[in-house]
Amino acid sequence: MNETRLQPLEAASRFIAAKFPNCQAALLAGSVVRGEQTATSDLDIVVFDDKVESAYRESFIDYDWPIEVFVHNLSSYKDFFKLDCERARPSLPRMVSEGLVISDSGVVRTIKDEADELLKQGPAMWSEKTIETKRYMLTDALDDLIGSTNRAEELFITNTLANAIHEFVLRTNDQWVGESKWVVRALNDYDEDFAGRFVQAFDMFYRTGAKGEIINLADEVLQPYGGRLFEGYSMGKGDRI
16 A cells, blocks of 8 residues: 555545536545555545536546546436435445545535435335245255356356345345445344354355355245245236236
8 A cells, every 4th residue: 555645535635626626515435434445445536516417437546546436416416326225235325424525515414414314214125026036036046056066157156146145135134235345244234143154154165165054044044034935936927018
């Protein structure tokens, strides 16, 4: 990590002053705000500018920092809030909620309150039909893993299972889901013990090829909803188009 470069907030402040001097507000978010930065971390900056016609993101290298800006006008962010909540991955609401104020013309408090309320509400509950479909898909991937004797294929089946198990346990408990490194973070936010067993199960497979802990974990999350599902599952039968 470059110890001679500007501190994150100072670099972000200079960047906004140079690139977006007339914006209504700007926030610094991401790993540098949470104290989780690494040698490759960038600066995530959310900009609110009522002169831009539509939302966009853009990448820069400035002040010895990689910088990612997420630019919105004072209405476009609402659409992104809605889309993020519908997919149960609240990326923008989280950035706004945790963000440190770089500049503010008086709009930040209202936008932060909106983000905080959405995060507090959590994602919409899954319907019984959605749970049934997810049970079937998880069962299908689990059967593929149990029956597979091809190591190359197993590597990618387990990737599918990791995402499916994490999504199932979180969504059935009305929790936000994650992607990439946020998978483990979301599980930790929900239940640190479960997150630890989840990581152990997949680590064991990748190190040794042992499938047992993954199988047990999948059965554990499925059990309260009827367990594995294959026989009798139907989708589309009798539906009208």
